[in-house]
Amino acid sequence: xxxxxxxxxxxxxxxxxxxxxxxxxxxxxxxxxxxxxxxxxxxxxxxxxxxxxxxxxxxxxxxxxxxxxxxxxxxxxxxxxxxxxxxxxxxxxxxxxxxxxxxxxxxxxxxxxxxxxxxxxxxxxxxxxxxxxxxxxxxxxxxxxxxxxxxxxxxxxxxxxxxxxxxxxxxxxxxxxxxxxxxxxxxxxxxxxxxxxxxxxxxxxxxxxxxxxxxxxxxxxxxxxxxxxxxxxxxxxxxxxxxxxxxxxxxxxxxxxxxxxxxxxxxxxxxxxxxxxxxxxxxxxxxxxxxxxxxxxxxxxxxxxxxxxxxxxxxxxxxxxxxxxxxxxxxxxxxxxxxxxxxxxxxxxxxxxxxxxxxxxxxxxxxxxxxxxxxxxxxxxxxxxxxxxxxxxxxxxxxxxxxxxxxxxxxxxxxxxxxxxx
Ligand code: ADP
Ligand code: MG
Numbered sequence: 001x002x003x004x005x006x007x008x009x010x011x012x013x014x015x016x017x018x019x020x021x022x023x024x025x026x027x028x029x030x031x032x033x034x035x036x037x038x039x040x041x042x043x044x045x046x047x048x049x050x051x052x053x054x055x056x057x058x059x060x061x062x063x064x065x066x067x068x069x070x071x072x073x074x075x076x077x078x079x080x081x082x083x084x085x086x087x088x089x090x091x092x093x094x095x096x097x098x099x100x101x102x103x104x105x106x107x108x109x110x111x112x113x114x115x116x117x118x119x120x121x122x123x124x125x126x127x128x129x130x131x132x133x134x135x136x137x138x139x140x141x142x143x144x145x146x147x148x149x150x151x152x153x154x155x156x157x158x159x160x161x162x163x164x165x166x167x168x169x170x171x172x173x174x175x176x177x178x179x180x181x182x183x184x185x186x187x188x189x190x191x192x193x194x195x196x197x198x199x200x201x202x203x204x205x206x207x208x209x210x211x212x213x214x215x216x217x218x219x220x221x222x223x224x225x226x227x228x229x230x231x232x233x234x235x236x237x238x239x240x241x242x243x244x245x246x247x248x249x250x251x252x253x254x255x256x257x258x259x260x261x262x263x264x265x266x267x268x269x270x271x272x273x274x275x276x277x278x279x280x281x282x283x284x285x286x287x288x289x290x291x292x293x294x295x296x297x298x299x300x301x302x303x304x305x306x307x308x309x310x311x312x313x314x315x316x317x318x319x320x321x322x323x324x325x326x327x328x329x330x331x332x333x334x335x336x337x338x339x340x341x342x343x344x345x346x347x348x349x350x351x352x353x354x355x356x357x358x359x360x361x362x363x364x365x366x367x368x369x370x371x372x373x374x375x376x377x378x379x380x381x382x383x384x385x386x387x388x389x390x391x392x393x394x395x396x397x398x399x400x401x402x403x404x405x406x407x408x409x410x411x412x413x414x415x416x417x418x419x420x421x422x
Contacts, residue, residue, distance in 0.1 A: 001075050001124060003108060005095050007057040008080055016084065017041045018050040022060050022073050023081055026149065031063050031070040078149060078181055079122060085180040086110075092120065092185060102287075104155070109188060119174065119189075121159070123182045123289070125151040125360065152182035154349075154357045155289040160184045161349045162222070162288040165340040169220060172213070172284045189284045191235035194313070203320035206234075206281055210310050211327055213285065214303070218332035221341035223292050223299055224285065227306035229313045231287040237280045290361055293341035294333050303329040 011019075021040035025032030038047040051071065054060045059077035063070065086092035093113040100107030108120045126148030160179035163186065167173050174186035200206050210232065217224060224231070292302055307327060314320045345351055 001106065003079055003095065003098070003106060003122065004076070005083065007059075008083060011053070011080075012050075014041075014043060014046075015050050015053050018043065018047055019054055019059055019073075019077055019081060022054075022071055022077065026073050029070070031066050031068070031072055033068055033070045035069075037071065073149070075124065075148075078152075079183075082122075082181040082183040086120075086178055086183070086185055089178055091118070091178040095120070104289075110185065117188045118177060119186050121156075121184050121186070123152040123155040123159075123184075124148075125155055149182065151357065151360050154353050156182045156184050157353065158291075158344070158349045158357060159288045161344045161347045162291055162340075165343050165347070166222075166285075166288075169338065169340065171216070172282070173288075174284065174286060189233045189235065189286070191233040191282070191284060193230050194232045194234050194283075195229035197234055198317070200234075200281060200318060201279055202281075203314055203318040204322070206283070207310065207314050207320060207322060210283060211307065213283070214306050214310075215327045215332045218294055218303060218329070219336055221294050221336055221339040223294060223296070223302045224288070224306055225290040225292050225302045226287055227285075228309045229317075231285065233284040233286060235282045235284065237282055238277050239280055240277050289357070292358075294329075294336065295341070300329045303332070 018037060018041045021037045022032050024040050025036050029036070034047070034051065037051065038044045041047055041050075043050065051060065054077070055062060055071065057076075058074055059080055060071040061074050063072060083092065083095070090113055092110045094111045096109040096111065096117075098106060098108050099119075104123060104125050106122045106124060108122070110118050110120045112118065156179055160176055163173050163176040163184070167176055174189055177185040177187065179185070210227075214224070214227060292299060294303075296302070311322070314322075345354070
């Protein structure tokens with residue numbers, strides 16, 4: 001679903017009140033009675049004008065053949081409510097390009113009023129899944145139209161709580177900024193998914209680092225559950241002679257290369273010297289709605305699958321296979337300190353919520369165990385090879401295209417976040 005922010009500026013204070021009233025009413029009503037919308041908004045009879053404004057821009061929708069007159073909130077309406085909250089809290093000032101379309105999310109670059117670029121992730125559970133699941137399963141048979149909204153909200157809540165806990169414990173994850181309804185705002189990582197990287201200087205080093213992260217996560221009670229080349233972003237940093245790290249572009253401008261493209265060796269005799277600079281690949285882990293606790297009944301399965309994903313990718317892409325068979329789940333949880341899975345539960349993402357989301361994920365196959373779908377990482381690699389070499393740092397509007405080109409904004413020049421002020 002495309003995020004169309006055009007109408008947001010034209011909504012009046014009363015329109016917002018009515019939209020909020022429909023959201024409130026949705027908690028108990030699949031179809032919110034028009035009368036109730038009038039009561040909740042405090043606008044009574046004049047509510048019809050606002051209802052028609054909102055319906056015109058598809059923020060609420062009338063349900064045909066209903067037993068009574070009423071409206072339901074659309075994904076667009078929920079998007080607007082979340083954006084309005086982010087706007088008020090100043091975490092978002094403008095919305096820019098869509099940079100990702102996941103199975104169950106849309107990813108946009110956004111900017112704060114100070115021009116700081118961030119990422120808005122909109123969870124859209126139910127977009128694909130409710131169409132593909134078997135209709136005879138219990139909780140879907142009884143589902144109300146609000147269940148996509150509720151599930152998407154749960155996914156955002158969980159992802160934000162986990163990102164926060166991981167960030168506070170110095171795991172390489174984006175900085176969590178804000179969460180509202182089915183959306184989260186986080187820092188923009190200037191890096192590309194591992195999937196788009198065709199070669200690395202030291203596969204063994206990166207491999208060891210990525211597996212060490214799986215073990216470190218288990219050491220705080222967590223398993224990623226979808227640890228694959230799409231959910232690991234790799235930033236290339238060059239470390240200069242001064243030992244400081246530099247981002248790629250400014251080094252490239254300064255550095256003169258010889259005819260073979262090598263950096264000149266530092267002045268001096270024949271003795272072997274440390275190279276003037278070395279490339280460090282810095283991974284960042286993203287995408288946490290499916291993360292599980294090490295106490296989960298299928299914990300070992302998820303752990304092993306995460307490990308196998310990295311092994312398979314390194315073998316196929318970089319032709320690297322480790323002699324070491326591990327890491328193993330049992331060993332990785334021998335010493336568990338500072339249980340973040342429990343901290344997350346305590347932070348408001350309750351066990352009941354976890355169960356509900358878990359049931360949904362199982363149902364739609366997002367967990368790859370019982371469902372019919374499969375996790376991203378289990379996809380066969382396509383034949384097309386990524387472009388040569390490591391990508392340079394992207395800017396807003398020039399981030400790598402996603403695989404689903406259809407839904408991207410037209411390629412007619414970069415759309416900057418500032419173009420689309422809320
Ligand atoms: P999904 O759950 O739909 O897979 P992800 O969180 O994995 O969503 O995001 C999808 C894609 O969006 C990622 O593969 C990555 O390319 C991009 N992305 C997500 N978050 C960020 C971020 N904080 N910084 C940069 N790119 C991001
Ligand atoms: Mg992902």
